[in-house]
Amino acid sequence: MSPRNEEQNEAVKDERREQILSAALRAFASRGFAATKIGDIAARAGLSHGLVYHYFKSKEEIFHALLKRAMHTSTQTLIDIEAAPLPPVEKVRQAAKHILESIENFKDSAYYFLIVAHASVMENAAAEYKELLGSSAVSVQAMARILSAGQRSGEIRDGDAVGMAYTFFAALLGLALYKLSARDFKTPDPEILVNMVKK
Amino acid sequence: MSPRNEEQNEAVKDERREQILSAALRAFASRGFAATKIGDIAARAGLSHGLVYHYFKSKEEIFHALLKRAMHTSTQTLIDIEAAPLPPVEKVRQAAKHILESIENFKDSAYYFLIVAHASVMENAAAEYKELLGSSAVSVQAMARILSAGQRSGEIRDGDAVGMAYTFFAALLGLALYKLSARDFKTPDPEILVNMVKK
DNA sequence: GTCTATATCCAGATAGAC
DNA sequence: GTCTATCTGGATATAGAC
Numbered sequence: 367m368s369p370r371n372e373e374q375n376e377a378v379k380d381e382r383r384e385q386i387l388s389a390a391l392r393a394f395a396s397r398g399f400a401a402t403k404i405g406d407i408a409a410r411a412g413l414s415h416g417l418v419y420h421y422f423k424s425k426e427e428i429f430h431a432l433l434k435r436a437m438h439t440s441t442q443t444l445i446d447i448e449a450a451p452l453p454p455v456e457k458v459r460q461a462a463k464h465i466l467e468s469i470e471n472f473k474d475s476a477y478y479f480l481i482v483a484h485a486s487v488m489e490n491a492a493a494e495y496k497e498l499l500g501s502s503a504v505s506v507q508a509m510a511r512i513l514s515a516g517q518r519s520g521e522i523r524d525g526d527a528v529g530m531a532y533t534f535f536a537a538l539l540g541l542a543l544y545k546l547s548a549r550d551f552k553t554p555d556p557e558i559l560v561n562m563v564k565k
Numbered sequence: 566m567s568p569r570n571e572e573q574n575e576a577v578k579d580e581r582r583e584q585i586l587s588a589a590l591r592a593f594a595s596r597g598f599a600a601t602k603i604g605d606i607a608a609r610a611g612l613s614h615g616l617v618y619h620y621f622k623s624k625e626e627i628f629h630a631l632l633k634r635a636m637h638t639s640t641q642t643l644i645d646i647e648a649a650p651l652p653p654v655e656k657v658r659q660a661a662k663h664i665l666e667s668i669e670n671f672k673d674s675a676y677y678f679l680i681v682a683h684a685s686v687m688e689n690a691a692a693e694y695k696e697l698l699g700s701s702a703v704s705v706q707a708m709a710r711i712l713s714a715g716q717r718s719g720e721i722r723d724g725d726a727v728g729m730a731y732t733f734f735a736a737l738l739g740l741a742l743y744k745l746s747a748r749d750f751k752t753p754d755p756e757i758l759v760n761m762v763k764k
Numbered sequence: 765g766t767c768t769a770t771a772t773c774c775a776g777a778t779a780g781a782c
Numbered sequence: 783g784t785c786t787a788t789c790t791g792g793a794t795a796t797a798g799a800c
Contacts, residue, residue, distance in 0.1 A: 378765080396686065401599035403793065414767050419795060486746035487595065523760060529753030536739025537732050544735055547685035554728030561722060562761035577783080602775065613785050618777060771796070778789070 383421050385411040387435075388474075390428045395477035396546055398484050399429055430495075433485050436478035437501050443475070444508040454516030455564055458534075461509065462556035469542045470553040476542055483539055506531045513563055523565050530563050537562075582620050584610040586634075587673075589627045594679035595745055598628055598687060629694075632684050635677035636700050642674070643707040653715030654763055657733075660708065661755035668741045669752040675741055682738055705730045712762055722764050729762050736761075 389410035393402045404425055408415045422428045447461050468476040482502050485495050509531035516522030523530075537559060544551050588609035592601045603624055607614045621627045646660050667675040681701050684694050708730035715721030722729075736758060743750050 375765085382765085396688075398597050398599065400597065401687075404795085405793080415794095416768075416796080417766055420765070423795095425794070483742060483746075487742065488600075489595075525757065526754060529751075530757050532743060532750075533736050533740065533753050533757050536743055537736035538739070539742065540735025540738035541732065543682060543686065543738065544731060547682075551731075552728075554732050555725060558724065558729050558732050558761060562757060574783085581783085603777085604775080614776095615778080615786075616784055619783070622777095624776070765800105767798105767800080769797085769799095771794105773794075774792090776789105776791080779787085780785100781787095782783105782785080 379421075382413070382417075385413070386418055386421055386428065387431060391432055391474060391477050391481065394429055394432060394484065395480035399425075399488060429481075429485075432478070432481050433495060433498055436481040436485075437498050439475055439478050440482060441501060441504040441508075444505040448508045448512055453521060454512050454519065455521045455560065457512045458509075458516070458522075458563055459556060459560050462534075462538075462559040465538050466541070466553045466556050466559075469538070469545050472545075476545075479539065480542055480546070506535060509534060516563070521565060522563050534559060534562065578620075581612070581616075584612070585617055585620055585627065586630060590631055590673060590676050590680065593628055593631060593683065594676035597683050598624075628680075628684075631677070631680050632694060632697055635680040635684075636697050638674055638677050639681060640700060640703040640707075643704040647707045647711055652720060653711050653718065654720045654759065656711045657708075657715075657721075657762055658755060658759050661733075661737075661758040664737050665740070665752045665755050665758075668737070668744050671744075675744075678738065679741055679745070705734060708733055715762070720764060721762050733758060733761065 386407060390402070390407045393406050393410060397406075402425075404418055405415050407428070408418050411418075418428075422431070443464065444461065447457050447464070450457060450460070452460065465476070465479070467473075468479075482499070486499055486502070488495070506528070510528045513522050513527040513530055517524060517527060541553055545553060585606060589601070589606045592605050592609060596605075601624075603617055604614050606627070607617050610617075617627075621630075642663065643660065646656050646663070649656060649659070651659065664675070664678070666672075667678075681698070685698055685701065687694070705727070709727045712721050712726040712729055716723060716726065740752055744752060
């Protein structure tokens, strides 16, 4: 009843939400939306099946919450790298290293990456998530700008910069999927990705 | 009752099976196993929901049949290219061109490619499909051999050939997924992939 | 706030008419 | 061989006890 209790309750409430979201992130990213059962999420989060519905209205709402975070975190990484005072090739290297390292070590950011991919192929949701997914092109556009700058300064190969940017992220997406299907798969040397665009 | 009728029945039976498999290929590859409903497949194939079960014992059996074909067709392509009398770089180029073209034009082979990816991340099925998926490494190994040969002849960059081979296929997998989520996405110039490994 | 038990719904699979 | 109608299981979501 005291204010302190209320604050604690709030803290517990937030903690529970985070537990659920954290469990759901791994589950959705690994198995996709349809194959993920609420029971899976609850078990992973260490709470009862019914309690999930105390914190979220529906399975879909959980996914939506994750997708929002996913869009933010993945675009932010690229925006930060683009703004860094580095030569274009080095920016590409940093991006490749950073993302590959997150995949290799099963960091959240790698799973967010996969959430976006899953959302993209959910055609029924496409309408609903359209605005959110629209910003998924942000990372690609940032990378394309980095590559264009590198082409002007002669460090990056000539050719379609946007196509290269897509291929860069496609490779990372594919590698994340490989890592998921075989946990002992070793992510490759980032330099392989740098070579794709370096002159 | 006449032999001819029996033959015709056989032909019809085969045709129906193919209709179902063809519809299922697109559906499974696009949405994954769990999100694909038998009703979707039946509707796409232009027949009733119940009839699917006249030709296949279960949804899983359909997926399994597709996976078997997928393993065969995708490995065969790389085996053929490896055996061709071409310099290593040219083999890489042919592989990139061939697969990208199949993605761009929504050919079956591109969907088979995705079926394998879906099967790989179905952890419950991993045990059952293990033998089948084991051969999915065949394409990667073939590409790695091509790259190693190119390294010896000086056409291909030094470095981990297996890692390069995985990254090559990872990029193609990612691009196939992009193409699926945005049908007007234009697959990039194959040369971008060749550049990844070319000296 | 948390759990267990229950209702509801949906999709896989079957049965039986034609 | 093909369809429609039905059964059944399992998963989402809710209700109610603690």
